[in-house]
Amino acid sequence: MTDANYRQIIADGLWNNNQALVALLGLCPLLATSNTAINGLGLGLATTVVLLASNTTVSAIRHWVPPEIRLPVFVLLIASFVTAVQLSLDAWFHGLYQVLGIFIPLIVTNCTIIGRAEAFASRNPVLPSALDGLFIGLGFTSVLFTLGLLRELVGQGTLFADAHLMFGEAARGLTLHLTDDYPGLLLAILPPGAFIGLGLLIALKNLIDKRRAARVAARPLAFDSRDASPAS
Amino acid sequence: MTKRPVLLAALILGGFAFVGTTLVVVTERLTAARIEQNHREFLLKSLHEVLPRDELDNDLLADHYVTRIPELAGDRPLTVFRARKAGKPVAALFSPVIAKGYSGPIELLVGVYADGRLAGARVLSHMETPGLGDRIDTSKSDWILGFRGRSLGTPPEKQWKVKRDGGVFDQFTGATITPRGIVKALKTTLEYFRDHRDALFAHPADEDHKTENHRD
Numbered sequence: 001m002t003d004a005n006y007r008q009i010i011a012d013g014l015w016n017n018n019q020a021l022v023a024l025l026g027l028c029p030l031l032a033t034s035n036t037a038i039n040g041l042g043l044g045l046a047t048t049v050v051l052l053a054s055n056t057t058v059s060a061i062r063h064w065v066p067p068e069i070r071l072p073v074f075v076l077l078i079a080s081f082v083t084a085v086q087l088s089l090d091a092w093f094h095g096l097y098q099v100l101g102i103f104i105p106l107i108v109t110n111c112t113i114i115g116r117a118e119a120f121a122s123r124n125p126v127l128p129s130a131l132d133g134l135f136i137g138l139g140f141t142s143v144l145f146t147l148g149l150l151r152e153l154v155g156q157g158t159l160f161a162d163a164h165l166m167f168g169e170a171a172r173g174l175t176l177h178l179t180d181d182y183p184g185l186l187l188a189i190l191p192p193g194a195f196i197g198l199g200l201l202i203a204l205k206n207l208i209d210k211r212r213a214a215r216v217a218a219r220p221l222a223f224d225s226r227d228a229s230p231a232s
Numbered sequence: 233m234t235k236r237p238v239l240l241a242a243l244i245l246g247g248f249a250f251v252g253t254t255l256v257v258v259t260e261r262l263t264a265a266r267i268e269q270n271h272r273e274f275l276l277k278s279l280h281e282v283l284p285r286d287e288l289d290n291d292l293l294a295d296h297y298v299t300r301i302p303e304l305a306g307d308r309p310l311t312v313f314r315a316r317k318a319g320k321p322v323a324a325l326f327s328p329v330i331a332k333g334y335s336g337p338i339e340l341l342v343g344v345y346a347d348g349r350l351a352g353a354r355v356l357s358h359m360e361t362p363g364l365g366d367r368i369d370t371s372k373s374d375w376i377l378g379f380r381g382r383s384l385g386t387p388p389e390k391q392w393k394v395k396r397d398g399g400v401f402d403q404f405t406g407a408t409i410t411p412r413g414i415v416k417a418l419k420t421t422l423e424y425f426r427d428h429r430d431a432l433f434a435h436p437a438d439e440d441h442k443t444e445n446h447r448d
Contacts, residue, residue: 066240068241072245080252080253081255084255088259090267091263094267186362
């Protein structure tokens with residue numbers, strides 16, 4: 001694998017093939033836990049840990065697993081990792097665990113994880129697979145975090161509420177209140193707010209991609225027009 | 233497919249099942265003590281929110297029993313904690329008392345002093361509408377703190393209702409059902425306590441230290 005390939009894996013995971021914005025996978029946890037930035041970050045990081053572990057393991061065992069039992073083996077491994085992550089969260093981040101609650105076990109059903117195991121890790125060496133898992137996870141986390149940030153800001157006028165659940169009591173000061181009497185916009189906190197917010201993020205990504213494509217396309221076009229006018 | 237690959241596949245699958253299970257078992261062993269401690273601390277913290285630490289001197293978590301009280305919790309098991317000072321009853325805490333909410337049951341922790349006054353109540357879990365009914369939660373408003381010190385005589389029994397029903401307790405704009413359910417649950421708890429006070433404090437404590445953990 002060359003450096004260019006690694007760069008491609010990173011760019012795909014974070015942007016080009018962002019699982020939440022392009023593949024639209026893992027929407028159940030994405031939409032349900034993105035009501036605050038900290039919740040989004042928490043679930044995103046938990047998913048990233050599972051992705052990293054599952055991609056690495058699946059890649060390491062890819063020559064040992066007969067194709068017909070491939071999927072059951074992957075699911076088994078993913079479920080084991082998720083359970084381990086769940087127990088660890090309960091032990092060391094108890095407050096966050098209580099907020100994220102039932103969505104932690106649901107990481108098992110996040111199609112992104114089995115999807116990356118099947119589409120990437122089962123066909124590539126360990127190092128690129130681990131990298132793919134890490135950056136697909138970080139791409140997913142960034143969407144969760146951004147969506148959480150937006151919904152929290154619009155919905156209840158705060159930023160990083162409950163930061164102490166994740167970073168300990170010292171982080172209580174991280175919480176920002178915009179104004180003292182922000183009325184709150186209920187829509188942003190409720191499930192429809194998650195759909196609208198995600199829609200806006202997807203639109204924004206498409207807009208940026210389109211602008212970028214137009215800029216790339218514009219360059220050779222400028223040369224062409226100059227070359228094509230020898231008369232001047 | 234021949235016999236051999238099938239058998240081999242089964243063995244490999246079994247092998248991975250073993251590896252996965254081992255991972256889970258090891259993690260469980262490593263975290264069990266800490267998780268147990270977290271749950272106890274969390275429980276104790278919520279109990280002391282209702283009943284301040286300096287008002288009792290017994291081991292609150294140990295002095296409890298699990299029972300069923302249909303008036304308070306329907307068919308759900310309910311834990312009664314007894315707070316004592318120098319052996320004398322101070323208060324009883326009930327967890328969870330079930331109130332009827334707008335969109336499902338509301339689980340409450342309710343503390344009652346030995347003289348029949350409410351030590352306080354806290355919402356443990358609810359499914360009320362964000363922005364409307366969720367003001368019963370202390371993270372959203374102090375509404376529920378207003379019950380501290382109330383008893384069956386203050387206000388008089390007929391006024392143990394929300395204002396809309398002719399009582400003294402505030403309801404929320406846009407949400408009457410939620411506060412109504414809680415007021416009713418608190419009144420029922422006080423009545424139960426009045427009728428069973430001595431039996432509650434005399435009941436032997438459960439042997440094991442496990443409690444009904446409502447958050448699991």
